[in-house]
Amino acid sequence: MATGRTHRPATRSRGIPEATVARLPLYLRALTGLSERSVPTVSSEELAAAAGVNSAKLRKDFSYLGSYGTRGVGYDVEYLVYQISRELGLTQDWPVVIVGIGNLGAALANYGGFASRGFRVAALIDADPAMAGKPVAGMPVQHTDELEKIIKDNGVSIGVIATPAGAAQQVCERLVAAGVTSILNFAPTVLSVPDGVDVRKVDLSIELQILAFHEQRKAGEESAAAEAAPLPPAARAAGQADRKGPDGDVPAVMPA
Amino acid sequence: MATGRTHRPATRSRGIPEATVARLPLYLRALTGLSERSVPTVSSEELAAAAGVNSAKLRKDFSYLGSYGTRGVGYDVEYLVYQISRELGLTQDWPVVIVGIGNLGAALANYGGFASRGFRVAALIDADPAMAGKPVAGMPVQHTDELEKIIKDNGVSIGVIATPAGAAQQVCERLVAAGVTSILNFAPTVLSVPDGVDVRKVDLSIELQILAFHEQRKAGEESAAAEAAPLPPAARAAGQADRKGPDGDVPAVMPA
DNA sequence: ATGTCTTTGTGAACGCGTGCACAAAGATGG
DNA sequence: CCATCTTTGTGCACGCGTTCACAAAGACAT
Numbered sequence: 001m002a003t004g005r006t007h008r009p010a011t012r013s014r015g016i017p018e019a020t021v022a023r024l025p026l027y028l029r030a031l032t033g034l035s036e037r038s039v040p041t042v043s044s045e046e047l048a049a050a051a052g053v054n055s056a057k058l059r060k061d062f063s064y065l066g067s068y069g070t071r072g073v074g075y076d077v078e079y080l081v082y083q084i085s086r087e088l089g090l091t092q093d094w095p096v097v098i099v100g101i102g103n104l105g106a107a108l109a110n111y112g113g114f115a116s117r118g119f120r121v122a123a124l125i126d127a128d129p130a131m132a133g134k135p136v137a138g139m140p141v142q143h144t145d146e147l148e149k150i151i152k153d154n155g156v157s158i159g160v161i162a163t164p165a166g167a168a169q170q171v172c173e174r175l176v177a178a179g180v181t182s183i184l185n186f187a188p189t190v191l192s193v194p195d196g197v198d199v200r201k202v203d204l205s206i207e208l209q210i211l212a213f214h215e216q217r218k219a220g221e222e223s224a225a226a227e228a229a230p231l232p233p234a235a236r237a238a239g240q241a242d243r244k245g246p247d248g249d250v251p252a253v254m255p256a
Numbered sequence: 257m258a259t260g261r262t263h264r265p266a267t268r269s270r271g272i273p274e275a276t277v278a279r280l281p282l283y284l285r286a287l288t289g290l291s292e293r294s295v296p297t298v299s300s301e302e303l304a305a306a307a308g309v310n311s312a313k314l315r316k317d318f319s320y321l322g323s324y325g326t327r328g329v330g331y332d333v334e335y336l337v338y339q340i341s342r343e344l345g346l347t348q349d350w351p352v353v354i355v356g357i358g359n360l361g362a363a364l365a366n367y368g369g370f371a372s373r374g375f376r377v378a379a380l381i382d383a384d385p386a387m388a389g390k391p392v393a394g395m396p397v398q399h400t401d402e403l404e405k406i407i408k409d410n411g412v413s414i415g416v417i418a419t420p421a422g423a424a425q426q427v428c429e430r431l432v433a434a435g436v437t438s439i440l441n442f443a444p445t446v447l448s449v450p451d452g453v454d455v456r457k458v459d460l461s462i463e464l465q466i467l468a469f470h471e472q473r474k475a476g477e478e479s480a481a482a483e484a485a486p487l488p489p490a491a492r493a494a495g496q497a498d499r500k501g502p503d504g505d506v507p508a509v510m511p512a
Numbered sequence: 513a514t515g516t517c518t519t520t521g522t523g524a525a526c527g528c529g530t531g532c533a534c535a536a537a538g539a540t541g542g
Numbered sequence: 543c544c545a546t547c548t549t550t551g552t553g554c555a556c557g558c559g560t561t562c563a564c565a566a567a568g569a570c571a572t
């Protein structure tokens with residue numbers, strides 16, 4: 001999924017593997033659903049099915065948290081909801097700021113999933129002076145000039161970047177300088193941050209390209225030998241394409 | 257990734273590892289930037305820095321595609337752009353439909369990154385009759401009733417689901433029945449699909465929760481021994497919480 | 513209390529991905 | 543033509559994550 005990842009180099013964060021951490025929210029969601037239906041206990045097999053994973057994997061994941069199950073019975077739903085929430089740090093309030101209130105930023109501001117898990121949108125920030133004061137999701141947009149003050153006043157440590165790619169790195173640096181140590185980046189750029197700052201990336205375009213790859217492969221398998229050698233591997237004469245404009249003899253494949 | 261991933265069980269798709277496929281769009285983006293600046297060739301070291309990865313990893317990734325570099329020189333930018341585009345299947349046109357034109361769906365419809373890589377939004381679909389005909393991103397929203405017809409008429413094989421969680425599975429099944437074989441899912445649900453259908457998931461809430469985990473850990477390291485045992489591991493008497501409503505003696509930690 | 517049955521928790525094996533380190537290949541200069 | 547220098551391509555080792563398979567633990571019936 002979603003997601004590619006630009007974050008810590010697979011440091012095991014206190015014994016809990018990164019892959020397990022990434023699945024905990026999945027379990028939590030499934031458990032919350034069971035809790036709403038007043039299901040008291042659940043087996044690893046049932047919960048795994050609900051979360052879309054292997055039951056052995058689920059049990060191993062939970063084993064990193066402790067022995068919270070009862071053999072022969074399963075897991076107590078409410079208790080497990082609490083334990084996972086605590087482990088993820090969702091028992092406390094996390095104020096976040098969203099920078100870049102375009103279409104995507106507005107969608108994020110309105111997204112219920114943020115507020116429903118202890119995340120509170122503390123401020124919406126945009127560089128466009130025309131946006132300042134306009135209400136989005138029942139909240140006035142504030143100008144970028146206020147960024148540092150907002151972060152410090154609210155004790156924000158998580159920032160969401162939904163700006164155009166060109167502005168992302170600069171916004172990122174200001175966020176980090178003001179005290180933000182975790183960033184969720186929607187801009188299609190590689191952010192460089194100092195050590196100690198976590199960056200997670202959500203890149204819609206990349207996800208689609210990965211799907212296209214598999215889609216093409218599926219289509220190619222059906223009409224197997226349809227494509228001959230698409231281009232000779234050494235089609236270009238060595239040292240010929242040097243110092244030539246971007247519109248050389250190589251097929252222009254990138255639209256706009 | 258971004259993200260978690262619900263897709264093929266790590267099947268190596270014709271020799272190219274899944275992890276490599278996920279990085280190809282990253283390289284492509286960096287290369288496109290170089291191409292626009294008319295840079296003729298680039299070394300693995302430079303390109304790796306631009307893409308935010310290790311240079312050895314980049315070279316190994318490219319080695320799966322073939323020997324496209326020149327030792328002592330580097331890679332021809334234009335040629336590599338073409339090769340990666342072809343490998344990802346971006347040399348052809350991919351019509352996509354977006355189902356669920358709420359805040360997020362509208363943001364996606366307006367998102368330039370879709371159109372800029374060979375992906376063409378063929379239709380916007382929503383279940384709300386009041387939305388039908390309304391223009392979003394310069395395109396009239398169509399009603400769900402038309403879904404099957406739209407898919408078949410346009411030869412759509414990639415669908416984007418941006419509906420509420422409750423509607424996602426049903427929409428998914430209709431998409432698949434109509435011929436869609438790749439799905440990008442923004443709804444916070446686990447989709448179950450038949451074999452042969454790829455699903456990639458983008459879950460904003462999960463990404464935030466992962467960040468919160470690391471954030472909490474950072475905070476916990478500073479004030480190391482601040483937190484004592486938060487709850488006795490066997491706090492509940494065995495077999496006591498059975499058959500009790502969701503509001504038992506376990507702390508209610510999930511807001512709303 | 514004893515036996516049976518269910519389900520957890522985990523040891524161990526396997527496979528994938530990553531990164532090191534270096535040989536091979538080609539460019540470049542004399 | 544030979545030497546040197548740069549950069550690729552890759553063999554290899556290591557570590558993480560996944561999965562299998564089973565012993566241990568507890569529930570439950572008799």
